[in-house]
Amino acid sequence: MKFWRHRNEELDAEIRSHLDEAIRDRIARGESPDEARVNALREFGNVDLIKETTRAMWGWTTVKQVAQDLRFGLRMLWKHPGFSLVAILTLAFGIGTNTAIFSIVNGVLLRPLPFPDAERLVYFESIKPDRGITDGHISMPDFIDWRTRADAFESISLIFVARIILTGDNAEPEFIPFSVVPLNFFQTMGVHPIMGREFAKEDRAKDAEPVAIISYGLWQRRFGANPNVLGSPVTLGGTRCIIIGVMPAGFDYYPSKIQVWTPLFISPNGRRDNRMFKAIGRLKPWATIAGAQSQLDTINAQLQQQYVETNAGWSVRLKNLQAWTTKDIRTSLLLLLGAVGFVLLIACANIANLLLARATARRKEIAVRTAIGAGRWRIVRQLLTESSLLAVTGGAVGLALSILLTKLLIAISPADLARLDQVGLDARVLGFTVGVVGLVGLLFGLAPALQASKPDLNDVLKEGGRGSREGHGRNRVRAILVVSEIALSLLLLIGAGLLVKSFMVLRDVNAGFDQHNVLTMYIGLPGTYKAEQQATFFRELTKRASALPGVESAGAATALPLSGVNFLVGRSFIPEGRPLVPEESFQSEYFAQAGDYFQTMRIPLKAGRTFTDHDTAETTPVVVINETAARRAFPGQDPIGKRLTVWRDEKFAREIVGVVGDVKAATLEEETQCQIYVPHAQDPGWGTLGLAVRTKGEPEALTSQVRGVILSLDKDQPAFGIKTMDQAFSESVAKTRLVMLLFGVFSIFALLLATIGIYGVIAYSVAQRTHEIGIRLALGAQARDIRRMILTQGMLVTLIGAGIGLAGAFAATRVMRGLLYGVSATDPLIFIGVSLLLTVVALLACYIPARRATKVDPIIALRYE
């Protein structure tokens, strides 16, 4: 800075000496001293401007001017705290929500999976389109064919996923997700144990001890991070295994918090219709998904012909593993990102409008600066600096806000959303925020700056700053801004309306059972139980549970409603006496149930009877079907007494004893399927059942008593997934509700901003037209006419905006189709209703300035000028 002052002083001295000499010369030529001074100065020109242009040659001016602009900008913001606060808060909200949603998008969708070269990992979706299977299972022989014949893969690994009971010496029994994987699994994923070894061929030997690898989480939690854990025993489903390895942290989330891995040995002797595995492959570096897909298609086409019985219609669709992991949430997240983007745009339009209004108020200041020599670019830069200051301050506050918002979002998100643990602030999120800040600074700063920088000097300076004839151009810009605000917010409101309606349809959907006052939990018996023992266990369990005080009834089933798991069995039953025709075979959801299941769930009995204690392994095999099955299999007939052959028991047929109501088994959204129920006593092979207990009071209060009943039957038997049916119900709509809520909040904010926007524009125009309105009133116009004039102006803007918004919504809401349930993406009711709502709100916003216009006193209005 010292150097700086020095150069400035030098320049001053240089110019002073120039002038002195010029004056001296003029005096020498005979001019009077005064004359000489005036003439020399005139000859010299604008001293300050010349200094400025000269300084520009030093190369330092830009920095200097920016500093000057910044200082001035800060002063301007400080001098108008109301304006600054509104603008900064609006921006902070806009930028904060954008950053928050983006950091979730970044963590969930963009950040690569924590595996080396994760983009080469692909997931095998086993599909059979004619049966509607979109992500089914895979058989071992099919897998062997792929592995040996498709050369696009470095390796392919099968995975079997289930839950298993883990018991230990003193600790509580646990029911944990575990996975059976082949030797190459860890190789395929590219992740290796941090301690110990992977599975080896020797583990297969007949006399070899069973082995297991545990997750980092399990090691920390259950083994206290004991460094000597290798070689310790762990009992899995009754089998004692030796721990041979510990996986690194963060590896456990695929597919769902796997905590233990045991070895799977590939054998070519499996059956092709025994589909029980999932598969993940690693592509060779040169291979593409499309290339690998076409190899698999060729192989599968051959398998379909060669093994018609088992493989007809089955094929595989390869998915990038990351895309597959996040498929459920992708659309919602991108939609929300779009929504907050729109809100930010609307916020920018509002601030641009504020700045335009303020630029008008500052026309005189700007004109003066121009008159004393500020160039146009200099003025634009000054105004842009001010808007950037707003943007940067808003961005900083927004960034802080986004950290809170992100935490909040994660806290209210359903826990099973994929990869939420990956969400956090990183360079990409910061880069995004900086980019957004820069963009909005330009976006709302440029138009006002360009407009303000070309004032008609004479006009402005002459008329004393009160613009009675402001350019039409500027008003047009303001109108266009408001039109786009209205269009954008209508688009968002329609989207929100569709989501709300969809949620309400979903919430009111008849799930087919009564979810209140039901406590549920799952019990998975270990492999040491024989089938008959399982039947006894669940019969006793339901009997004892229903005898508890405060309990009305208890029942159990292989899957409870809204479990999220679709237990859909193809070709699951054939009405007796009909030939097996593939097209006619019925797919259905299959349940084995114990105790008073229907009564406990209050699934209504429509005809016949439900099961009793007398339906045992020794008595007539019976089955209960739902109404859909009755309608499809026996149209126009009474199904009671008819017989079905069920997939589990090929040899004999079951007699239909009852028809019950349809139940939403997996999710509320699912289409109602055929459902068939058999007594667990007659199909006791199922070791994992969900227990449902109907209580008289609060269901949670009975948790420990019910667990006590389980432990009284088997002291090593854990229960898992303990929740009330009400909880299951709200969990099953949690994601839909969250997206709806967020979208709703954003769109209401958009509406608010747009309302403020239109109010601002109309109010401003009324203020501008005070003079004109005064004349009209003086000439005899009625208040009513004035009001109509102003409202018409507002309505015009609103209707144009709404028209554009409606057209946009027609085109855009189709991307939401996957998120809507029971509502068309162009639902006319929502489209019309929301447009009306917006119009009414906009009218109200215009009404206030319109009323003010009628209060104009003609005398004052006319005298003012």
Place this chain on the structure above:
Amino acid sequence: MKRGYQNRIELLQGTLDLLILQTLQWGPRHGYGISQAIRTGSGEVLQVDTGSLYPALHRLERKKWIKAEWTVSEYNQQVKAYRLTAAGKKQLTAERSNWMRLTAAMAGILNPPEGA
């Protein structure tokens, strides 16, 4: 207004630089002196605009073609005098020959040979 100045600077830039360098060939001079020298040297035809002169001087100084030092004028006043540097001399030679070529070319076009 500023725009006007800039336009003229751009128009005159090469020429003004050449004039300044040429003027300084005969020894150090300060800004006023240079403008006077150009004026009288051109028979009052070329009037150097101060709004162009000082930016040009400071630009040439930054390019190290001229060097400024404070001296005392004949009227016993502190003045900033500019002096041609070695690089400036080289530049002057180059620009002069450029100028000659340009004027010759211009003359060729403006006075076609058949008319001569």
